[in-house]
Each structure stands twice: as structure tokens, then as C-alpha cells.
Amino acid sequence: QKEVEQNSGPLSVPEGAIASLNCTYSDRGSQSFFWYRQYSGKSPELIMFIYSNGDKEDGRFTAQLNKASQYVSLLIRDSQPSDSATYLCAVNGILTGGGNKLTFGTGTQLKVEL
Amino acid sequence: EPEVTQTPSHQVTQMGQEVILRCVPISNHLYFYWYRQILGQKVEFLVSFYNNEISEKSEIFDDQFSVERPDGSNFTLKIRSTKLEDSAMYFCASSEAGYQPQHFGDGTRLSIL
Numbered sequence: 694q695k696e697v698e699q700n701s702g703p704l705s706v707p708e709g710a711i712a713s714l715n716c717t718y719s720d721r722g723s724q725s726f727f728w729y730r731q732y733s734g735k736s737p738e739l740i741m742f743i744y745s746n747g748d749k750e751d752g753r754f755t756a757q758l759n760k761a762s763q764y765v766s767l768l769i770r771d772s773q774p775s776d777s778a779t780y781l782c783a784v785n786g787i788l789t790g791g792g793n794k795l796t797f798g799t800g801t802q803l804k805v806e807l
Numbered sequence: 808e809p810e811v812t813q814t815p816s817h818q819v820t821q822m823g824q825e826v827i828l829r830c831v832p833i834s835n836h837l838y839f840y841w842y843r844q845i846l847g848q849k850v851e852f853l854v855s856f857y858n859n860e861i862s863e864k865s866e867i868f869d870d871q872f873s874v875e876r877p878d879g880s881n882f883t884l885k886i887r888s889t890k891l892e893d894s895a896m897y898f899c900a901s902s903e904a905g906y907q908p909q910h911f912g913d914g915t916r917l918s919i920l
Contacts, residue, residue, distance in 0.1 A: 725906045736898055736911045737850060744906075781850065785906055793905040794840070794852040794863055 697784050699798035707806055712769040714801050716782030719763070725785035725793070726758055728767045730778045731800065737781055741767060772805045779803070809833045811912035813899050819918045820889055828884045828915045830899030839882045840900040840909060841874065843867070850898070856882065857905070886917075894919045 696719040706712045714728075725744050729737035741756040743749045743765070749756045755768040765784075769776055779800040785793045812831045820826050832839050841853040854864045854874055861874065873885045882901075886893055896916050900909040 727908060729911075736896075736914045739908050739910060742908045783850075793838075794855055794865070795842075795850075795909060796852070797850040799849045 697782055697796050697798040699780075699782050699801050701799055702802040703804050704801055705804045705806055706772050708772060708774060710772050710805075712772045712776065712803055712805070714767040714769075714780050714782075714803065716765045716767075716798055717763055718765070718782075718784045718796075720784065720786060720796075721760075721763065723760075723763075723784045723786060726756070726765045727783040727785070727795065728754075728756060728765075729781040729783060729797075730776075731781055732778045737783075740780070769803075772803075774805050774807060777803055777805045809835075811899055811901055811910055813897075813912035813915050815915060816913065817916045817918070819920065822891055822919050823888050826886050826889055826917065828886075828897050828899075828917070830882045830884070830912055831880050832882055832899065832901030833910060834880070836901035836903050836910075838862075838902045838905055838909075839874075839876070840902075841884045842898045842900060842911075843895040844898065844914075845895045853884070853897075855905075862905075889917075889919045891919050893917060 728741045743756040743758045753770045757766045781800045782798040783795040839856040844850045855862045871887045896914045898914045899912045902909045
């Protein structure tokens, strides 16, 4: 059974601080890694994706991948109240030549406090 | 920015009835997916579709479920005889290639009475 694990939170950070969200996955064959943001009652919104070991930065967001440790993280710098949401880690399996399903974690609820 | 569109936004149906959920994927995308999310639970994969056929399906996607691409733009999910436990948000997603990011529609909230 391929699993993606996240701490459900809530993770509370003050406005302007760095929020650090973590995710581990069980399938060593996983190829692609995604972070989605989901506001309550809404659909998942793509925030970041990463394919290779190391860091990838986009604006206030940095995704970090360590395939040896089967670990993905998302850093949010200068956190804003509008960042308050549930952050979903999703992992894509071995490329089969067809569509690739995403396996989601349960999500981490982030609260950015004024 | 191109987006995935889903209709209806909310569907209320009696148990045992058939429902069809509709999706228009992003126009240059080749891979299509359906996911569902039961209230308070994680997003779960149902089925992926490529080149006019199912490429992968989950255990949830049993004989009561089917997908179709009836024309060049629509992608549908049919549930033949709905059960109470089918109540959930159903999300359609699409991607350019199988390993690339999947973009989600706003979802259809399905309520089975």
C-alpha cells in the first residue's frame, strides 16, 4: 500500500514567519511530487511541484525533496493570513506510459495568526 | 489562464438513481482524471484516462462507475446506481503529460438521499 504521511496539524505560525510543512512517502519508485493548497470547501490548487532532489523556489514558496529519505517539504516565507488553508502533499508513481494517479496525504492545516 | 470546468456544482440525487458528472479539461491536456473527497477525508484517486481508454483505476471504481469522452471536449463520470456512500466532492483533473502537474476543477458536490 503506497502511503503519503503528513502531520494533520493545525500548525500555527505568526504573520511574517516561515511555515514549514513536511511529508513522507512510502513508494521508493515515486517520480513527481506536488503541493496543493485547499481552502475549506474548495478544490486543490497547485502550489509547487518538484521532480529532482534539492530545492525549488517560486516566490515565497520553496519545495524541498530528499528521495533517499523519502521526504518532501514546503516552506512558506513571510506567511500571510491568506495562506491559512490545508496543504496537501501528493505523490505520483512510477511512469507507466499512461496517466499517473496522485496519492494524497491527509493534509496539514496551516493557521497564520495576526 | 486555462482551467478545468465542472458541472453541475451541486447534484442531489435519490439513492439508486444514475448520475452523470461533467468536466471540460484544459484544451491541450491529454490525460484526464477523476478523484473524490468524502467530507473530512483525503482526496482519493478513482480513474485515469488517456488516448480514449482507462489507463488506471482504483478499487473504488467498480462496475457502477464508468467514464467517457463523448466528444473532443467533455469528459464524464457516470455512477449507475448511486449509494449513500457515494456522497462526496468529485474532482476532475487534467494534465499535459502523465508525470506533469494535474490541474483540478472546482468539483461537483454529490449528495445522495
